[in-house]
Amino acid sequence: DAGITQSPRHKVTETGTPVTLRCHQTENHRYMYWYRQDPGHGLRLIHYSYGVKDTDKGEVSDGYSVSRSKTEDFLLTLESATSSQTSVYFCAISGDARNEQFFGPGTRLTVL
Amino acid sequence: KQEVTQIPAALSVPEGENLVLNCSFTDSAIYNLQWFRQDPGKGLTSLLLIQSSQREQTSGRLNASLDKSSGRSTLYIAASQPGDSATYLCAVLGAGSYQLTFGKGTKLSVIP
Numbered sequence: 001d002a003g004i005t006q007s008p009r010h011k012v013t014e015t016g017t018p019v020t021l022r023c024h025q026t027e028n029h030r031y032m033y034w035y036r037q038d039p040g041h042g043l044r045l046i047h048y049s050y051g052v053k054d055t056d057k058g059e060v061s062d063g064y065s066v067s068r069s070k071t072e073d074f075l076l077t078l079e080s081a082t083s084s085q086t087s088v089y090f091c092a093i094s095g096d097a098r099n100e101q102f103f104g105p106g107t108r109l110t111v112l
Numbered sequence: 113k114q115e116v117t118q119i120p121a122a123l124s125v126p127e128g129e130n131l132v133l134n135c136s137f138t139d140s141a142i143y144n145l146q147w148f149r150q151d152p153g154k155g156l157t158s159l160l161l162i163q164s165s166q167r168e169q170t171s172g173r174l175n176a177s178l179d180k181s182s183g184r185s186t187l188y189i190a191a192s193q194p195g196d197s198a199t200y201l202c203a204v205l206g207a208g209s210y211q212l213t214f215g216k217g218t219k220l221s222v223i224p
Contacts, residue, residue, distance in 0.1 A: 031210070043156075043201070043214040050210070058211055090155060097210050098143045098163075103156040 004104035023091030032074040118215035135202030
């Protein structure tokens with residue numbers, strides 16, 4: 001399995017609080033992605049990174065920001081969490097934009 | 113906008129049966145198509161990646177085919193086993209895009 005870890009694995013927080021999720025990889029892959037998975041919607045891309053400090057928006061980026069200061073770490077921040085951001089968040093990596101994507105174990109976030 | 117559909121949403125088969133899972137997509141301009149497996153509460157495991165120039169890929173008991181012009185892919189599972197029970201997801205990478213578009217999956221149950 002690709003070396004991808006996500007932290008925390010579970011988090012419960014309150015509306016209006018900031019939340020940061022971390023994705024860490026040991027594969028030295030250039031591309032990293034954040035997805036959310038919701039019943040009835042499937043997986044949707046939030047943001048992605050194509051290199052250190054290089055990021056761009058995905059399909060559902062409103063309310064989220066990202067940062068990538070090192071190849072191995074990609075952070076997803078909810079500046080002010082809302083109940084609609086309750087979801088399971090997955091990080092993925094790939095060596096090239098056209099290559100296979102490998103997924104992390106996920107973070108289950110509940111916003112009360 | 114690319115849309116990916118997987119039919120059926122759920123499938124139950126007896127152990128040992130050969131089965132086919134279907135995936136269709138609306139825009140044939142794709143780089144590749146990827147099949148994933150997801151176990152309950154877990155992340156996604158990549159099963160097969162088919163590039164747009166390929167017609168099929170095989171891995172063990174799994175065979176995936178791609179007909180780009182008709183916007184269809186199938187995942188064939190031979191001699192199904194109870195351990196194959198999971199949700200199977202299809203995702204396409206659009207040409208000129210960094211974003212995987214996912215179907216909502218087929219939940220497979222293999223009955224001993």
